[in-house]
Amino acid sequence: EECKVCFNNYDEELRRPRTLPCGHTFCSQCIEDTIKNSQLTCPSCRAEHSATDATQFPIIYAMEAVIKKLRSIQVTSVGTVSTKCGQDRTRGISKKLRSLVQEHKSSISNLISECEEALSQLSKYQGQVRDWKIQHHQLQDRLYDLLEQNKAAIELLEQEDTSVLTMTTEGEAGKKQLQTMLENLNTVNTAQEVVTTIDEADQYNVEVEDWIQKCQELFPDVNTVYTSIKVQETIKKALDTITTETGATAAPVLLGDSATTIMEK
Numbered sequence: 001e002e003c004k005v006c007f008n009n010y011d012e013e014l015r016r017p018r019t020l021p022c023g024h025t026f027c028s029q030c031i032e033d034t035i036k037n038s039q040l041t042c043p044s045c046r047a048e049h050s051a052t053d054a055t056q057f058p059i060i061y062a063m064e065a066v067i068k069k070l071r072s073i074q075v076t077s078v079g080t081v082s083t084k085c086g087q088d089r090t091r092g093i094s095k096k097l098r099s100l101v102q103e104h105k106s107s108i109s110n111l112i113s114e115c116e117e118a119l120s121q122l123s124k125y126q127g128q129v130r131d132w133k134i135q136h137h138q139l140q141d142r143l144y145d146l147l148e149q150n151k152a153a154i155e156l157l158e159q160e161d162t163s164v165l166t167m168t169t170e171g172e173a174g175k176k177q178l179q180t181m182l183e184n185l186n187t188v189n190t191a192q193e194v195v196t197t198i199d200e201a202d203q204y205n206v207e208v209e210d211w212i213q214k215c216q217e218l219f220p221d222v223n224t225v226y227t228s229i230k231v232q233e234t235i236k237k238a239l240d241t242i243t244t245e246t247g248a249t250a251a252p253v254l255l256g257d258s259a260t261t262i263m264e265k
Contacts, residue, residue, distance in 0.1 A: 001067055003027035005034075005043050010067055017064060018057040022047040025063070028054045121261050146235055153231040156224040167215055174208040 001017070002009050005026050010017045015027035024044040026034075031054040034040050040051045051057065093101070181201035188194045 001063060003030055005030040010063065012064065017060045018054060019060050020047070020057055021049055025060060031057060117261075146231075146238065149231045150235060153227045156221075156227055160219075160221055160224045163218060163221075167211070167218065171208075171211055171215070174204065174211050177204040178208060 184197045
């Protein structure tokens with residue numbers, strides 16, 4: 001049985017059947033929704049009734065009892081039909097076919113179990129693979145660190161090379177001036193030339209002596225030399241280790257047969 005307003009079946013909760021003084025029946029929810037300003041207008045006959053709440057109108061218990069009984073009959077009928085259908089289907093299959101069905105069901109169930117086991121093994125193996133990836137990333141970070149150290153050492157050596165080149169240029173110029181002074185002293189003919197040449201020679205002597213002193217102070221740069229040697233030793237040691245391990249005869253990896261699980265391999 002259904003409500004004539006919302007067309008939903010009556011139930012024992014929100015949509016219990018209630019009767020109005022005019023004799024028409026509707027569900028509790030529709031009556032509640034129809035009440036406006038303490039007045040209710042019957043959806044069927046338009047009669048007006050005073051009300052503030054749907055509970056003011058009586059429940060039709062007889063109708064509820066009938067509805068319960070009908071539902072019980074429907075459920076029983078459905079169960080009976082289902083049982084009979086199942087029995088009919090069973091009777092329609094021969095013993096040989098039923099055996100074949102059971103055999104396939106057993107085979108499928110076993111295959112499902114094997115699939116679940118393989119999925120479990122894959123999950124464990126995936127965890128191992130990800131651990132290896134993390135280790136490789138950590139090794140890669142260490143290699144990057146070595147490369148950065150090597151790069152810094154090269155930059156220091158570039159600066160040192162530039163400084164040496166600058167000082168070499170200055171030294172070559174000073175040497176050339178001294179050689180010129182030596183030639184001039186071999187060709188002086190007057191006292192004035194002697195005095196002038198010696199004064200110039202003394203000036204260049206001082207400049208070259210200062211240059212030699214500066215070379216002694218600047219070279220070698222301790223930080224540059226120490227960094228270069230240290231980085232070279234570290235990288236060579238790492239490369240020697242890699243070369244030794246790579247050159248060694250690796251033991252063959254036996255992965256087992258198809259009957260071995262992924263993690264056992």
